[in-house]
Structure formats: structure tokens, C-alpha cells
Amino acid sequence: MDTLKSDVTICGRPIDDYIKQVVDFHGSFAPGMLLGGFMVEHARRNLSPEILFDSICETSHCLPDAVQLLTPCSIGNGWLKIIDVGRFAIALYDKHSGNGVRVHLDHRRLESWGEIKSWFLRLKPKHEQSRERLMDEMLRAGVSVLGIARISIQKEFLEHRHGAPIALCPACGEAYPSEHGARCRACLGALPYKV
Amino acid sequence: MDTLKSDVTICGRPIDDYIKQVVDFHGSFAPGMLLGGFMVEHARRNLSPEILFDSICETSHCLPDAVQLLTPCSIGNGWLKIIDVGRFAIALYDKHSGNGVRVHLDHRRLESWGEIKSWFLRLKPKHEQSRERLMDEMLRAGVSVLGIARISIQKEFLEHRHGAPIALCPACGEAYPSEHGARCRACLGALPYKV
Numbered sequence: 001m002d003t004l005k006s007d008v009t010i011c012g013r014p015i016d017d018y019i020k021q022v023v024d025f026h027g028s029f030a031p032g033m034l035l036g037g038f039m040v041e042h043a044r045r046n047l048s049p050e051i052l053f054d055s056i057c058e059t060s061h062c063l064p065d066a067v068q069l070l071t072p073c074s075i076g077n078g079w080l081k082i083i084d085v086g087r088f089a090i091a092l093y094d095k096h097s098g099n100g101v102r103v104h105l106d107h108r109r110l111e112s113w114g115e116i117k118s119w120f121l122r123l124k125p126k127h128e129q130s131r132e133r134l135m136d137e138m139l140r141a142g143v144s145v146l147g148i149a150r151i152s153i154q155k156e157f158l159e160h161r162h163g164a165p166i167a168l169c170p171a172c173g174e175a176y177p178s179e180h181g182a183r184c185r186a187c188l189g190a191l192p193y194k195v
Numbered sequence: 196m197d198t199l200k201s202d203v204t205i206c207g208r209p210i211d212d213y214i215k216q217v218v219d220f221h222g223s224f225a226p227g228m229l230l231g232g233f234m235v236e237h238a239r240r241n242l243s244p245e246i247l248f249d250s251i252c253e254t255s256h257c258l259p260d261a262v263q264l265l266t267p268c269s270i271g272n273g274w275l276k277i278i279d280v281g282r283f284a285i286a287l288y289d290k291h292s293g294n295g296v297r298v299h300l301d302h303r304r305l306e307s308w309g310e311i312k313s314w315f316l317r318l319k320p321k322h323e324q325s326r327e328r329l330m331d332e333m334l335r336a337g338v339s340v341l342g343i344a345r346i347s348i349q350k351e352f353l354e355h356r357h358g359a360p361i362a363l364c365p366a367c368g369e370a371y372p373s374e375h376g377a378r379c380r381a382c383l384g385a386l387p388y389k390v
Contacts, residue, residue, distance in 0.1 A: 025263070026272050033271070058381065065271025068220070068263070075270055075277065076228070076260025077221050082270065082277075083387075085380035086372040091388065102390055107363070107370050121361045121370060149390045157387035166316045168302070175302050175316060177281040185280035186253065192278075192352035193286065195297055195344045 008139060010037035011044065011070045018069075026065045031119060031131070034138050035105060036066025036090075042143045043092045043103045044071070051094045055080045058089040058104075066090075078160075088120070091151055098153035106147035113137045113145060203334060205232035206239060206265045213264075221260045226314060226326070229333050230300060231261025231285075237338045238287045238298045239266070246289045250275045253284040253299075261285075273355075283315070286346055293348035301342035308332045308340060 010018040015037075022033045047053060055073045057063040060082050064075065067090060073079035079095070093100025110117035115134040118124050167178035169187055172195070176184035205213040210232075217228045242248060250268045252258040255277050259270065262285060268274035274290070288295025305312035310329040313319050362373035364382055367390070371379035 026269055027267055027274075030272075036271075056386070058386070060270055060273065062271045065269050068269075068271070072222055074221055074260050074263075075255055076231075076257045076263070077225075078255070079222075083385055085385050086375055087369050087379060087381060089369075093388075102388070104369060108368075122358055126358065151388040151390060154387040163317055163321065173303075174282050174284075174299060180281055184282060186282060190278055190280050191251070191253070192349040193288075193293075193297070193346040195346060 011041045021069055022065070025069060026062075030062055031134050031138060032062030032088075033066055034135060035088075035116075036063045037070065038138075038143050039063070039090055039103045039105070039146060040066050040070040040092075042146050042148060043090060043101050046101045046103075046148060047092055047094075052096070053079075053092045053100060054095040055093075056091040057082045058085050058087040058091075060084050061088075063088065063090055091153075093151065093153050095158070098155065098158050100151055100153070101148055102151045103146050103148050105145060109145045109147070113141050116141065116145060206236045216264055217260070220264060221257075225257055226329050226333060227257030227283075228261055229330060230283075230311075231258045232265065233333075233338050234258070234285055234298045234300070234341060235261050235265040235287075237341050237343060238285060238296050241296045241343060242287055242289075247291070248274075248287045248295060249290040250288075251286040252277045253280050253282040253286075255279050256283075258283065258285055286348075288346065288348050290353070293350065293353050295346055295348070296343055297346045298341050298343050300340060304340045304342070308336050311336065311340060 008015040018037055019029050022029050026033055055067050055071060057067060057080065064080060064082055067080050068074045087104060089102055089104035091100060091102040105120060107117065107121060110120065115130060115137045119129055119134050165178045166175050169176050169184040171183050171187035174184065203210040213232055214224050217224050221228055250262050250266060252262060252275065259275060259277055262275050263269045282299060284297055284299035286295060286297040300315060302316060305315065310325060310332045314324055314329050360373045361370050364371050364379040366378050366382035369379065
């Protein structure tokens with residue numbers, strides 16, 4: 001990453017710190033993690049700094065890790081949810097009002113950025129892509145390739161159901177949320193393995 | 196956490212280091228993160244140390260964060276998947292053969308551990324639970340409350356589809372995986388917001 005400009009920051013931290021954190025957590029500094037960093041930064045700058053926000057990722061690729069590293073939201077604490085519609089987009093929103101912003105990578109803004117476009121739309125096989133040029137373009141493009149829109153989350157989605165009663169599944173004998181029905185979803189075939 | 200024994204380790208690291216990491220990432224040292232730490236440790240000890248493993252969490256509560264902090268698996272790198280059947284269980288398995296282990300909290304092993312049982316089966320309201328007693332019981336119980344079983348992941352689940360073609364959705368104009376169909380899932384109503 002010789003081309004990295006040392007003055008670039010992601011959410012206020014020097015990019016080298018972010019890269020180190022990404023390598024520790026994600027395993028490698030993937031292009032989607034660099035772009036994801038800019039996406040989280042762009043979303044946060046367009047939210048009031050004092051609000052408590054929840055988040056949604058529209059893909060499971062890379063973006064959930066950028067959100068988890070750069071915000072208080074994680075999968076396990078429930079502040080990040082993934083709704084995998086396969087779009088490269090994140091939403092951050094006030095956890096009480098549901099008002100917030102959605103940021104996505106906009107393919108219509110990629111005409112001057114050939115490597116990003118090829119990578120995003122999978123226009124050429126991976127071995128023909130240049131990682132160095134891709135990262136360099138991403139760094140130079142920054143937030144200019146991102147679309148942003150105000151959103152408002154549906155009220156029903158905001159309602160948290162804490163403490164739903166627990167049942168014991170008559171099939172496997174394990175504990176599960178009773179609201180799932182008469183048997184747990186595992187015993188209805190939801191898992192790719194049997195115990 | 197006065198009752199914490201300083202000699203307890205989680206996946207080879209001193210528990211205080213794990214607690215710090217959890218607070219940074221998850222926001223607080225929740226009971227599920229302590230138990231989740233023991234679960235990951237128990238699973239890893241029962242896998243050959245040299246294998247490359249993927250993972251599944253059977254709930255989105257806490258366990259995904261324990262897996263992400265204590266293994267190379269994350270949501271964004273694709274090595275962790277959540278299949279939310281609402282059971283407090285994790286599976287770690289060889290990413291090539293699909294052979295591995297599943298660890299779950301076994302309610303049948305909780306007869307001597309009243310606070311863990313109350314917490315897990317939601318037998319009393321949260322304000323009547325004692326967090327200190329709960330954590331103390333978890334520390335003393337360790338892996339003795341966990342069930343473990345060998346599993347084998349279905350072959351179809353192991354097959355990765357890299358580089359599926361990208362389409363532009365005729366409704367929203369955004370890029371999405373063409374295998375999802377003629378429109379992206381967001382335009383079919385999968386999200387709790389509209390742009």
C-alpha cells in the first residue's frame with residue numbers, strides 16, 4: 001500500500017491505525033473494508049453526533065466488519081443487523097426515532113474510476129484486477145463515489161422484544177424462543193447439520 | 196466483578212484482557228459474552244489446532260461477538276454465519292471437510308446453578324436477577340454446563356459461490372447479485388425503509 005497517503009483518516013483515526021485494526025479482525029485489508037470505512041465515516045458525518053444509532057448492512061460482505069470496527073454497533077449486541085439484499089450499502093439511524101441515513105456505492109459515479117467499477121460490477125476476473133490501482137482509486141475517490149439519502153425506519157422494526165418466553169423443544173430438548181412455534185427452527189430443518 | 200479469579204483464562208488469554216476487549220467491542224461485559232468465551236474455548240479444544248475452520252452461531256445474541264473476538268472468523272470475512280434458530284449454540288468446523296463440533300448451553304446441566312438457569316430460561320424478571328451471582332456461577336461452572344457433539348456440515352453449504360454476476364436492478368438502479376432474480380430483494384420489500 002505504498003500509495004496510501006498518510007494524511008488520510010477514517011472516522012478520525014489515522015488510516016494506518018484502521019488498517020492494523022482491520023487486519024487483526026478481518027484477516028486482510030480488503031478493498032471493501034477501505035470503501036466501507038469511507039461509507040461509515042460519510043454516514044456518521046451526516047448524523048447528529050449526539051444520537052444513539054443502530055445500523056443495518058444490506059450485504060454480509062465486508063461492510064458489517066467496517067461498521068463493527070468503527071461504531072459501537074455489533075452483531076452480538078444487537079445494534080447491527082444484516083438484511084442481505086446484496087446491495088453494497090449501510091444505514092445508520094436514531095434507535096428511537098428511526099430517522100437516519102443510508103449510504104451506498106453508486107455505480108453511476110464510477111465512470112472516472114475504472115478499477116473500482118470493474119471490481120464492483122465484476123467486469124473482469126479477479127486475477128486481472130490490480131489491487132494496487134483499486135486501492136489507489138478508492139483513496140483518491142473517497143466519498144465522491146457514494147450516494148447518500150435520508151431514511152426513516154418502519155416503526156415495527158424499531159420495537160425490541162426483550163425477554164420473550166423460552167420453551168423447551170419437544171424434538172431436540174433444547175431451549176428456544178417460544179414465539180418461533182411448537183418446535184425450534186433447527187428441528188424444522190433450518191441448519192446445514194444434524195446433531 | 197470482584198469475584199473473578201485472576202487465574203481464569205479464555206482461549207489462552209487472561210480473563211481481564213478478554214473483558215477489556217469485550218467492553219471495547221460489545222459495549223459491556225454481558226453474561227452471554229462470558230459464557231460465549233467458554234463455549235468458543237471448549238469448541239476449539241475439541242478441534243485439531245491446525246485446521247482452518249468456519250463457524251455458525253445459532254443465535255444473534257452475544258455469541259457472534261465471542262466468536263469474532265476469539266477466532267479469525269467474522270461476519271464480514273464470511274467465516275462466521277448466523278442461522279438464527281434461537282438456540283444458544285455455536286458450531287466450528289473444518290472449512291474443507293465440514294467436520295467439526297457443536298457446543299451448546301445444556302439446560303439439563305443447570306440444576307446446581309440456579310442463577311444461570313434463571314437467566315437462560317428467563318425464569319425471573321431481569322431486575323430480580325443478581326448479575327454478580329450469575330457471573331460467579333458462570334466462572335465456577337466453566338465448561339461443565341456445556342454440551343458438545345461432533346457434526347458434519349452438508350456439502351452444499353460448504354460450496355462457496357465467488358464472483359456471482361452482478362445485475363443492475365430495473366427498479367432502484369442499484370447493483371445486486373443477479374442470482375437473486377429479476378429485481379433486487381430490497382425492491383421486493385425486504386428492508387424496513389424506502390429510499
